[in-house]
Amino acid sequence: MDMVELTLERICRTETETYGFLRKGMVPICLTLELPWKKNQRYISRIPAGQYVVEPDTTKKRSVFRLSNVPNRSGILIHIGNHWTEISGCILVGTKFGVTSKGRGVLESSRAFRTLTEIVAGSEFLLTIVD
Numbered sequence: 001m002d003m004v005e006l007t008l009e010r011i012c013r014t015e016t017e018t019y020g021f022l023r024k025g026m027v028p029i030c031l032t033l034e035l036p037w038k039k040n041q042r043y044i045s046r047i048p049a050g051q052y053v054v055e056p057d058t059t060k061k062r063s064v065f066r067l068s069n070v071p072n073r074s075g076i077l078i079h080i081g082n083h084w085t086e087i088s089g090c091i092l093v094g095t096k097f098g099v100t101s102k103g104r105g106v107l108e109s110s111r112a113f114r115t116l117t118e119i120v121a122g123s124e125f126l127l128t129i130v131d
Contacts, residue, residue: 003053004125008032008091010049017084017104018046019097022116029119030112033092033105035084040072043088047076049131054078055124056117063117067127078116080109 006029010020013036020032038045047070057066057077065078073089081092083105093113094106106112 004120004123006120006125006127008127008129010034010046010129010131013037014104019106022093024119029116030093030095031097031106033081033084033087033094035087035089042073045089046091047071047073047089047129049129051126051128053124054120054127056120056122063113065116078113080113082106082109 004024006022006024008020008022010018012019015036018034018036020034022029022032034046035044036046040048052067052069054065054067057064062080067076070076077090078093079090081087082094082100083102085102086092092106093109093116095108095112098105098107100107
């Protein structure tokens, strides 16, 4: 079976967050929220654009996806969350952009994560991130 290939396209940047969308080919899957670019510093920066293998990880309390081979970084996850304060260099997913109790963010993160998991059939996939 061929590995599913997804693209994360970053579309908007602010001082505190980076917004994008995740797609398979030209079909949108969900929206994304990351930290701003801060020279790839651990815990406070989004990761560099590039291509990464992503694997499911169920060793935590909840299911997440773990990115491999991120330059000078480890522990980069795709997980459920709504606001940039819930990120330590990871990627959050949601179905729409909106305002949370903490400010701007993504909404319906659990729903978006379930959709992502269904699309990749709970298996590893290839993620290309473009700025």
